[in-house]
Amino acid sequence: MYSVLIVDDDRMGRQGIISMMPWEKYGMIVMGEAQNGEKALEFLAHTMVDLVFVDLDMPVIDGISLMQKCKELYPNLLYVVMTFHEDFHYVQSALRIGAIDYISKLQMESTDCDELLKRISQRVEDNMHKKSMGDNGHRESVSKSNSKEINIVHAFEEKEWQSIVKRWNEMFWIYDDVIFEELCTSTRGLDLSIWRVAQVLLQLTSRAEESISKVHKDIPEYKNLDDFFKWLTSFRDALHKASSNETNLDNMPLSIMKIVVFIEENLGSQLHAEEIASKINLSRSYFSINFKKYTGMAFKEFVRRERIRKAKTLLVMKDAPLADIALDIGYEDVSYFIRVFSELTGMTPGEYRKQHSRKYNK
Template sequence: MNVLIVDDDHLVRKGIVSLMPWDDFDLKVVGEAENGKKGLQFLEDHHVDLIMTDIAMPTMSGIDLLRELRDRYPSIWVVMLTFYQDFEYVQEALRLGAIDYIAKVELEKDNMYDILGRIMRRISEGGDKASGNPSIYRAAGSAVPEASERALLFAALTPDRPDFLGELLPPEQQHAVSEIDRDVWLLSEMSPIREDEIIDRMFGQLGLAGKWAVIRAGGIRDRNRNRLWKLLADYAKHEFFYEYRYGRNVYDIELDAPDKDKLPLSEKELYELRERWSSLELLYDESRYAKLVAELEEVRPSNDKLESMFYWILVQWEKYVPLDPTALFDSSKLRFWADWFAWLNQVRQEIRSAFLGHHYSDDMMAGMMKAVDYINRNLSLDLKLTEVAEDVHISRSYFSECFKNITGKTFNEYVRDARIDHSKTLLSQTNEPIYRIAEKCGYPDEKYFSKVFRKKVGVLPSEIRKRKQEAVRR
């Protein structure tokens, strides 16, 4: 087995490497690192089975390293190096999956053999590491007894740490609580306290409603513990993100239910979804909005993808609505899909309120938003008021009047300004020749485009391009 030593103290590293009887246990030290970050870099190019890491280090601590290992290298066993005064962190490390800890004051030549022997026994008791990382269960003993049929998960609805565990469970049972994902804790041995007692204590005596939720997982009998850990962690991280609802404290899942795992969205699928959501029509078309919400709940993109997608959409909307939608965006408050849905409704209401002075019906506003969408998606075409009015099923004269009232510009003024704004973006963000940019913005004649551009912006397109090139050189 290959071993990596991670400690910011050079002398400690050298002492461990030179004093421990590695060969007697078929172990080989293949590398050293001075912090968790350097340790992760080493793992990119080297195979490691066991890591001995200090708990307290600059740049990346042993606790943070352990968290990263669980996600990226779940098959690696971890032993913590510590001073006795770090024992609080030792308990945290054991809950996160470390199989053992070594107090640095124990590092005497006479007891090195005993220390390595103890570590190897822990590894042997933990089972086959190739099947996945059971380190959380190795540290806690048999966390899922064969007779168990249900496990409890405590899931954080806020960033608070679970300080309530000491009040919730007797000391002899606290070893059965393990952190299986960030802000998600598993209690897998139910006796002697019943589920209903735990739930009553959490939401009655301790007042944790709205701060933590309980997830009761059934169908765990006879499951491989490594597979169980992964199923529960995946549910808490992905499914619970969409299933959480305000005011609901307890959730029931059956692990024997049909697998609902979906392949992650491809870049093409994400792009198409983003395009459908970027339509201004959604601000007023309730049936289309509801349909897209249902589609989103079905495909279930990750929180990161939602954040990226909706920020991009708000940037697009910002160009066409009379307020700054991005000012309403604070992803730190959007922990669950319920938060995203409430936020979406708020954004729609804020934008609709900004248009209230026009007193048009929702159908008319949806038609105008559809027209604005059409214009901005087809700037290279020969756009005519009559054709756009027909596309949104509004008479030419009434369309002209409503369009100016809502956008503040005549149809021709709006088209011209949209083309110039788009050309400015292309000039500053691409290296396409000016004649090609003119064509993309609906001006087949480059000279005419330059004339219109200069009248509106004050300088020629070539000057914008020149400024970009000078900025790049600087």
């Protein structure tokens, strides 16, 4: 994996590049971003990277000046320059300093990002192979024995992360609160950089916008994973709200999202697949197939789990008899409710209330 720093005075431009590019596909990780050359030098003083994507026209310290300074301090750094300048003589000065490629911002929207990053990654590989084994750059600042230990830990974390990325890519988190919470917790547990997480998830939010509903995505200046996941939660809530108000149900992901919202708002009612399917003009069998495809779970199982999830909240927040809790979530038979609750949680509703009410009231 090659580490990357994005340097651009346009915040939305920086985050757009982070979200647009398929970094991990081509062996790259975005380690951070900086708003100008001065901030980039501060970043590099404590976090070395392999490749810098740098805007040439910035205040304080511009791109050319940054590259010249870094050539003295960090001779092994590689650069991809970004510019609005169409005058190739201006770009040539950056190429002479050591840039391996350049991106025209004016053509960015029409650029094939996959092809662009493929080309850049190949040039990074070529440059790395040209360097001698005796290079005194930052890559040899770690002893061989420590490098081996670090590589073992990195390989384990990488395997875990790729497994989590696969689950994020399934998109079930858009529809399912439990899966969303599990993925957020699992991702936090790996202690990854905010940039590495954002570059994966921002691409998925763009995919969700295209396939589910148009939502205005105002990306914040997040400083850590907690900030980013708060924003991701609000983005997801906005998708649900937009879907519940949408009347055009020709789009299947949108239709399923609308049904998920309906289920969550009507857990106290009797919910039958045939009646639900009719709301989006589908046969029961076709609805069942697509519901499982997009949520990862059969309709009945999804409803059952959502009811028990709501029951957990009610048991802690409301001092009400179990029969009332059961009715609130759509179960008329309290014995059946207790059986289902026990199957899914491993304890009775009474045991759950006793255990978690104590925690809540502390």
